[in-house]
Amino acid sequence: MALLQDTRKLAQLLLKDRKIDRSGFDQIMTRLTEKSKTVTGKQGHYSKAVEQNGADVIRFISGLNIRSAGRKNKVVGEDEIVKSVAAHFKLPYKKLDPLDLDINVVTRTIPKPFALKHMIVPLSEQDGVLNVALIDPESHEAVDGIARVTGKKINTILASPDDIQRIINEFFGFRSSVSKAEEQISGPHIDLGNLEQLNRIKRPDQIQSNDEHIKNAVDYLFNSALELRASDIHVEPKREVSLVRFRIDGLLHEVYKVPKGIHQAIVSRIKMLSRLNIAEKRLPQDGRIRLEYEDGSSEIRVSTMPIAFGEKLVMRVLRQEMLLRDMESLGFFPEDLIKLERSLHKPHGIVLVTGPTGSGKTTTLYSALGLLANSEKNIVTVEDPIETICPDFNQVAVQPSIGVTFSSSIRTILRQDPDIIMIGEIRDYETAENAIQAALTGHLVLSTLHTNDTTSTITRLLDLGVKPYQINSSVVSIIAQRLVRIVCADCAVETKYSKKKLASLGVKIDRSEVALKEGKGCQECRFTGYKGRTGIYEALEMDDTVRRMIQEGQSVISIRKHALKHGMTTIRDDLVRKMLKGVTTLSEVLRVGSGF
Ligand SMILES: [Zn+2]
Structure with missing residues (x-):
């Protein structure tokens, strides 16, 4: 059986790689037996656990919070497991960073149900080769499917189930809302018998900001800003497109490009949420939005400013737990x-x-x-x-x-x-x-x-x-x-500096030599060295x-x-x-x- 369809095989690999020790292995086996018993009990006629996919198997093991054999105060998470799998198959492993991906490649290559079913996402394209992240390198059906549809050579990269799931939700959610809204605004499906549709065309501004797809797109926007710990969200109209940028730890990152036709609808929706005057587009305005979510709440402070290509929005995200x-x-x-x-x-x-x-x-x-x-x-x-x-x-x-x-x-x-x-x-x-x-x-x-x-x-x-x-x-x-x-704690390295060297930079210390930390850049800190x-x-x-x-x-x-x-x-x-x-x-x- 394929590695990622067999919990025992995967546990053996982790033991061999010294990710877990013998007691960790036994813990997995005990829980596996318990689990298959429950499944058997419920279904009545299964002799072993029901067929599972790679994501389920990885999630089962990481969900047990087994102590890492090497680092006692850490548990073996999804990333650690996927790294072992990647080494086993001699494939690259990648921590997926939404800021690195090209939204068009991610969402235009395959439809969302396909991505979800196979837990697979195209990431980027280079010289006709499509980089695709997936969980199970032995599930050839999905990779072959993408190769056939695109006619491109596929470069396989392994990523964790959490990362893939997040990218699918974030990108497909935002993208599909935006493109559905775009369709409605440009109006290729006008039903002349439908008065409401006619209304839409007459009063696009008002209707657009209430459009279900625009609402969803704005929700996705706020969700990803919170997830990426953004302190500010910028929505800036340019000549051709509208840029969405997030400020994270003090630096701006471009996250989405939105078709120009959608820009005003998104701005109107946000203005409506922050109780600003939607019709007023020539004067700057300030407002606020309160966001409630499962484990807390945030306040978004909105300010608008008319610039050459339309209204620019800057939103400051204030998390109560941060303030x-x-x-x-x-x-x-x-x-x-x-x-x-x-x-x-x-x-x-x-x-x-x-x-x-x-x-x-x-x-x-x-x-x-x-x-x-x-x-x-x-x-x-x-x-x-x-x-x-x-x-x-x-x-x-x-x-x-x-x-x-x-x-x-x-x-x-x-x-x-x-x-x-x-x-x-x-x-x-x-x-x-x-x-x-x-x-x-x-x-x-x-x-x-x-x-x-x-x-x-x-x-x-x-x-x-x-x-x-x-x-x-x-x-x-x-x-x-x-x-x-x-x-960044994950990539910090120490460099020795002499008192003289530091003095020449204008920094006074009382020891003759010190070791100073500097992040060399890693996935965790988006290669900035800081977190x-x-x-x-x-x-x-x-x-x-x-x-x-x-x-x-x-x-x-x-x-x-x-x-x-x-x-x-x-x-x-x-x-x-x-x-x-x-x-x-x-x-x-x-x-x-x-x-x-
Ligand atoms: Zn780092």
Whole structure:
């Protein structure tokens, strides 16, 4: 019997390859016997397990979570099993990355039912050779079928059942929705007897965005963005097509090309979901969509902008579990975390988080509020716009067009008996004054400012017109932050650097030599060498000396000198510290740290 139709044979291969040990093998055999008994019992007349395909056999073994023989804290998953199978048949194994595939090759070669039945997907084409991913190299029927239909030579690649299933769902789902919608819009099947169809042609805009296929395509779009951990989705009309790009760990990747005819329908659907004015196409608009799914929820912040070839959409994906995190998981070094938590537990005062846009300030603020939230505290936020809806907070959105500004909102909130107030951003004197007033009347206030570091925040407040005594009586601490990319754990290698070499790059260390990590690129990190991002921080706690220096009008430079002498570590120090710990790389230090 073929290898992937026989669980025992496959288990023997894994044992031979030292993927599992003897007890793992016995575990598989025991469960196999149990399983065939159940099958026999149910069906009554089967002497052994019903016929299965390769995907079932692989999933059966990986579903048992057998401990890996080589790496004790890992279990043998689909990928490990498929790697063994690939080596056995001397075929290449590939971890499928949706961002690498050509949607036209994937979906136009074979129909979805065929792909699903045989668990096979064409990936790309090169010089007349079609690269096809499948699970069972001994199931020739499917490969022969594709070769016959396309007339092309087939290059077989093995991939895991999960990967193949995901590609089929994602690509065929999106593609078929888009092409069905395209058919309807260009209208080759007009039934003149059907009034509804006529209506469609008369009022394409309105009908299109409600079209079932467009709805599906947009759903698929959001699903794949979540699956790929995208932070932003861009839908950009070009002259011929519309491009869909995802930002993942800070970099943009092109994911789909959508026919130009569909662009406006997709934009309208998204505008409708975010309650924007669909008819208004000449002015920029902002809105939001709430997505609920099985294990959580996300908020999509939508902004539209008219450009030369139509309306461009940029959507920011805000995952609640990403915004509201454990303070420890934000990347604070223990001493900075202690400083921050000490400030957060003060009964009143202002805690400021500063940095440019996209430096993770909001995550820090939300997580801090999450830490403070309990049923005895009334937490109120004023935001522009509300980043994500949290049931634990009372959130107010600023709407300057109807006169609801930061400062008018704070005045209203103060009459609502709050304990903790979060102000999205301090941009003007009025808001600053209201924040100070709130702090002086017994509230803890958290807010952000657009400044580079902790000490320049003091200058910024003075520039806004805040008096030194106002700062001194309210501000308890200032946190400045940035984000850096985290080295991919799957492909990191160490390189030794001497103190001299690093000094020549402007990086000071106290040892004569260090080993630094750098990702060499792998499937897991899409060959970027990085996976995820973490914060780097500088925390300034206001002490009596700092207050006196502000009062005396001393320069920011001398305040900074004092803070550094008393143990403040700078963003750059934190960055170098994270590089030495192997969290991030020298290249990130040179890239992010050049501004300090
Ligand atoms: Zn990697």
